[in-house]
Amino acid sequence: MIIRVSLRASDFRFDTLNGYDFIKSSDNRVAYASDPGKPMLPVSSTYIIPYWKTVSYAEVVKKDSVLVPGLWKIYPAQSSADTSWVPPDSAVYYSDSLYPGIPTGKIDMGSFDGAVLARPQLNIFQYRPLSGKLFLYTDIILKLVFKDSDPPINAKQRYAHVQEIYDDMLREFGENDEAIGAWYRRPAIIEPGSKTMPAVFAIITTANQMDEAGQYADWTDRRGFPTIIVDVATITSSYPGRNPAEKVFNWIQERYQLGLSFVLFLGHETEVPYRYLIYADVDGPPDPLGDPYTAAWKPSDLYFASVSCVRTPECQSMPYWDCDGDEAYGEANDDAGSWDHYSEVFVGRVLALNDPNEAQRWVDKVLNYEQNPGNAASITVVNFVVDTNDIACRYQYYETLEHYYPPFTINHLKSQTAAQVRDALNNQACGWVNIYTHGAPSYFQTRANPPDPAYYFYSTYTPFGVDLTELTNQNKYFLVYSVGCLMSAYDEDSAVLEGPPPTPIPDTCVAEGFMEAYTSKGGIAFWGNTRWELQAFAAIKHRALLDFMFNNPIGTPNRYLLGVAEAYSQTVVDKDMARRHIFLGSPLTDAWSDVPKGTRTFASPNSIVKDAPTDITVTVRYWTGSSWANLSGATVTLYGCGVYLIGSTGANGQFLFENVEATSTGYIYATATKHNYRFSQATITVTESKGGLASEDALLPQDLFITITSGNPVKGNLKLLLGIPLKDEG
Numbered sequence: 081m082i083i084r085v086s087l088r089a090s091d092f093r094f095d096t097l098n099g100y101d102f103i104k105s106s107d108n109r110v111a112y113a114s115d116p117g118k119p120m121l122p123v124s125s126t127y128i129i130p131y132w133k134t135v136s137y138a139e140v141v142k143k144d145s146v147l148v149p150g151l152w153k154i155y156p157a158q159s160s161a162d163t164s165w166v167p168p169d170s171a172v173y174y175s176d177s178l179y180p181g182i183p184t185g186k187i188d189m190g191s192f193d194g195a196v197l198a199r200p201q202l203n204i205f206q207y208r209p210l211s212g213k214l215f216l217y218t219d220i221i222l223k224l225v226f227k228d229s230d231p232p233i234n235a236k237q238r239y240a241h242v243q244e245i246y247d248d249m250l251r252e253f254g255e256n257d258e259a260i261g262a263w264y265r266r267p268a269i270i271e272p273g274s275k276t277m278p279a280v281f282a283i284i285t286t287a288n289q290m291d292e293a294g295q296y297a298d299w300t301d302r303r304g305f306p307t308i309i310v311d312v313a314t315i316t317s318s319y320p321g322r323n324p325a326e327k328v329f330n331w332i333q334e335r336y337q338l339g340l341s342f343v344l345f346l347g348h349e350t351e352v353p354y355r356y357l358i359y360a361d362v363d364g365p366p367d368p369l370g371d372p373y374t375a376a377w378k379p380s381d382l383y384f385a386s387v388s389c390v391r392t393p394e395c396q397s398m399p400y401w402d403c404d405g406d407e408a409y410g411e412a413n414d415d416a417g418s419w420d421h422y423s424e425v426f427v428g429r430v431l432a433l434n435d436p437n438e439a440q441r442w443v444d445k446v447l448n449y450e451q452n453p454g455n456a457a458s459i460t461v462v463n464f465v466v467d468t469n470d471i472a473c474r475y476q477y478y479e480t481l482e483h484y485y486p487p488f489t490i491n492h493l494k495s496q497t498a499a500q501v502r503d504a505l506n507n508q509a510c511g512w513v514n515i516y517t518h519g520a521p522s523y524f525q526t527r528a529n530p531p532d533p534a535y536y537f538y539s540t541y542t543p544f545g546v547d548l549t550e551l552t553n554q555n556k557y558f559l560v561y562s563v564g565c566l567m568s569a570y571d572e573d574s575a576v577l578e579g580p581p582p583t584p585i586p587d588t589c590v591a592e593g594f595m596e597a598y599t600s601k602g603g604i605a606f607w608g609n610t611r612w613e614l615q616a617f618a619a620i621k622h623r624a625l626l627d628f629m630f631n632n633p634i635g636t637p638n639r640y641l642l643g644v645a646e647a648y649s650q651t652v653v654d655k656d657m658a659r660r661h662i663f664l665g666s667p668l669t670d671a672w673s674d675v676p677k678g679t680r681t682f683a684s685p686n687s688i689v690k691d692a693p694t695d696i697t698v699t700v701r702y703w704t705g706s707s708w709a710n711l712s713g714a715t716v717t718l719y720g721c722g723v724y725l726i727g728s729t730g731a732n733g734q735f736l737f738e739n740v741e742a743t744s745t746g747y748i749y750a751t752a753t754k755h756n757y758r759f760s761q762a763t764i765t766v767t768e769s770k771g772g773l774a775s776e777d778a779l780l781p782q783d784l785f786i787t788i789t790s791g792n793p794v795k796g797n798l799k800l801l802l803g804i805p806l807k808d809e810g
Contacts, residue, residue: 081224083256085124087204089148089216092122097475097616100155103205113157113203114654117169119179120157124202124220128254130263131196134229134390135187138200142221151212158614176210187224189390190420192253193246194234195264196390197422198224230396231265233388235424238267238339241304241715241726242280245341245638249648252628253422270339272306272724278339279308281668284328285346285439287311289432292439293346299447300668302751302761304715304726305342312352322407324353325383326399333387333400336425342643342667343384345429346439349570354429355383357401357410359656365407375611379571380659382650383409385423392417410659421650421658426643426667428605431570432596442596445557446604446666451759454555455509459672460488463508463558465501466516467527468494473516476563476619480514483626487674488512495527498537498546509556511672513594513603514622516615519564521589539593540586548593551601559642559671560594560603561625563618567591568608568662591664605642605665617657625649630673637755643667674756678703679711683750683762689769690721693739696764700733700752710734713754720748721766742766 093104105122113121129135156168172179186201200222206215238246243266250264251257270277281300283293290309297307312328321327332343345352356365356377383401395403395418402409403418410419432438453459462484466477481490491508493501505513518528527535538547562568567590588597591606607625609618628648629639638644646663653661679702688694696718702711710733718725722743727735729752742748748764 081127081129081226083127083200083222083224085202085204085217085220085222087216087218089146092216097155098471099153101152102155111199111652113180113201115157116159116166117156118172119154119207119209121154121180121203121205121207124200124204125255126190126197126199126253127224127256128250128259128263129196129198129224129226131191131194131231131234131265132228133196133226134189135198136225136227138187138225139223140182140202140220141223142219143217144219145206145215145217148214148216150214152207152214153212154207154209154214158616173209176208178206178208178215180206190422191232191388191390192250192422193264193424194232194388195250195254195260196229196232197253200224229390232390233333233337234265235267235339236337237270237278238341239272239280239306239726240269241728242339242341243267243269244636245641245644248636248638249644252648253651267339272726277306277724279335280305280339281307281342281344282332282335282340283307283309283344283346284312284315284352285309286351286434287313288434289346289439292432292437292443295443296344296446296666299450301724302717302719302749303668303753303759304717305668306724312347316353322399325355328353329355329384329387329400332384332425336387341424341426343425343427344666344668345381345384345427346432347430348433349379349431351434352429354379354381355401355409356380357383357659358408359410359412359659361411361414362408363406378659379610379662380410381427381429381662382421382423382659385425385427385647386420387424389418389420389422412655421655423647423650426641426647428643428646428663428665428667428669430596430664430666431592438596441599442604445600445602446669448555449557449604450669453557453672453676455511455553455558456672456676456758458509458556459511459675461491461508461510462488462512462514463491463493463504463510464514464516465493465524465526466495466514467518467525469527469529470518472615473518473563476615477516480516480619480623480626483623483630484512485630488630493526495535497534498526499534501526501537502546502550506550506552509553510558513558513560515560515562515564515567515608516619517564519562519567519590521566521569522586524562524564524567524590539590540588540597548590548602549598551598553602554600558603559665560591560606560608561622562590562606562608563613563615563622565609565612568606568664569610570664571610595664605663605669607646607661607663609660610662611660613657613660617653618661621649621653621657621661624652629671635755637670640671640673640755641667642669642671645671670755672756676756676758679714679752679754679757679760680708681716681750681752681760681762683764685764686762687765687767688740688742688748690742690745690766692769693741696737696740696750698727698729698735698737698750698752698762700729700760702757711752711754711757714752714757715754717751718748718764719751721746723748 188199190197285293293309300307315331316324319327357380401419404414467473523538594602650658682699698716700711700714701708714729716727751761753759
């Protein structure tokens with residue numbers, strides 16, 4: 081396979097950071113070489129290769145370069161495992177040798193949904209530090225030589241509207257889109273017919289929280305995502321694995337092959353398993369009798385999300401993420417060939433205690449946000465909390481502003497006191513809250529320096545300060561994105577992260593305080609770091625997520641699903657950083673990107689007979705601001721009485737479901753949803769036949785009427801329905 085990379089200087093943007101020059105790509109497909117202390121330079125893109133192959137070796141056969149005008153002082157890459165400043169490596173920066181040298185043929189292998197991806201570690205810039213010269217390779221030809229390999233695990237079947245997600249993401253990941261058709265094993269497309277069909281969404285919870293899970297599952301079913309609820313104890317008692325998290329992984333991986341795409345963990349961390357990942361190579365798992373909670377061990381749901389990878393021969397018989405079998409998962413070298421960071425399953429988590437009923441608190445809030453947000457008129461307002469006294473926070477804040485595209489507006493909360501931030505969150509309804517400040521598990525500082533208690537915002541009730549119990553935004557819930565340290569450190573109560581300084585982890589971290597700890601306040605989703613983190617890495621991930629969702633020229637609706645956007649953003653940052661930054665919330669939440677429009681849904685007929693196949697037409701209309709118009713592209717589901725069908729409205733706002741056959745009496749709900757439109761639904765009554773015949777009401781045609789023309793021009797016409805006077809038109 082021949083890869084040709086053609087570039088121009090205009091493909092990049094050049095900025096300054098801490099007195100250094102920083103090279104940015106014009107899109108998020110270009111990654112960075114991130115050897116701490118060495119110049120931080122972009123590397124090349126990712127390519128799809130045949131799914132039955134891997135790369136044996138690569139060879140650079142041509143390279144042409146040009147001098148980029150100017151004198152350059154390139155920013156030194158920073159450690160993603162340590163927040164302290166890493167100075168420039170003197171051996172590199174006091175030399176005028178080309179860095180990083182002649183392009184190599186090193187390849188990073190991965191897979192997404194069974195498609196094999198190869199990213200050449202191709203240095204597209206060269207740098208002479210002492211003389212400040214920067215060279216761009218404008219034309220590189222790379223030859224990839226393949227060898228046979230076992231194909232990665234892939235899904236065998238999937239619903240068409242869900243497959244659209246994977247098709248879109250694969251196009252985004254691979255530079256050579258034209259190869260998808262030949263080298264990607266697209267699953268067989270299946271059509272929903274009943275609730276017994278394979279699930280798209282699984283809620284893994286505890287026996288005590290099944291009812292709350294059921295309330296949310298009923299809604300996701302009606303949105304067109306067939307949902308199952310699973311007691312985690314059922315999985316851990318019946319599936320193979322060396323520990324509870326591995327058993328859950330094995331269950332998800334099996335269900336993924338049958339069509340599962342979304343998972344929500346609903347339950348406290350002591351009841352619903354989570355996985356520590358580590359990037360360093362160690363001799364074994366955390367010592368349960370010692371202190372496992374060092375910065376190196378990160379609680380990460382990426383483990384459950386990436387269920388397929390290109391496995392090396394030595395890893396074929398070993399567990400995923402643990403090639404050396406020591407139960408230390410995700411090691412950079414020891415476990416290489418048993419993991420990657422492409423998520424085939426879109427995962428979220430809600431850390432809900434059973435007593436008090438935190439699951440109910442969150443379910444009430446998320447249903448309000450997704451169905452009928454009280455802050456609809458302000459859903460595109462962003463309350464941006466930033467410590468502008470801190471140079472890193474300030475720089476990343478300015479960089480992120482341009483990634484909120486119209487119609488978003490920003491409410492700038494710059495180095496305000498905690499009380500001022502609290503009042504802004506209470507008085508200015510919004511759809512997003514961004515926190516670009518320093519933090520800890522139990523608080524964030526709206527301004528870190530000079531130190532002042534007035535700038536601490538705590539996660540739990542504090543008699544001497546401001547805390548999240550003081551929020552009053554009932555029915556006006558938002559999404560929260562934090563780039564500060566530790567605010568999502570949810571590890572078990574009383575754990576202590578090794579310092580300096582030693583940091584206790586409370587049962588209610590900042591993320592939980594926003595999410596589910598308190599009734600009718602805060603947010604419904606939270607992105608944040610579980611460990612210390614450089615804000616630059618988390619902010620890059622934030623901007624990638626925003627671009628994926630909102631810089632969406634063809635309006636792909638699935639990009640607004642939080643779990644899908646999260647999965648994409650994890651692939652553009654350092655591997656260690658991707659494990660520290662976690663998403664809490666439902667992966668199926670659809671983020672509003674404009675003020676929601678109202679809709680109406682009608683079903684005809686609105687009454688059918690059990691066991692009698694009937695055509696049903698569903699019509700969806702929306703309010704333009706002055707009149708009702710047909711809504712095209714709305715997802716329509718019929719759900720209930722043994723029926724589960726999914727369609728999409730055409731230009732006339734209608735979809736015809738043919739031969740609908742209910743297997744029980746009751747109600748079928750016709751539900752219409754579309755991004756940036758409020759849902760609406762119609763009810764279809766299913767009745768029992770009488771003596772083999774339909775009941776009298778069910779036999780009545782819905783639209784049959786008789787018009788009798790009156791000879792009296794004043795009286796007008798008389799309209800009758802089945803001989804019963806309906807309306808005197810005169």
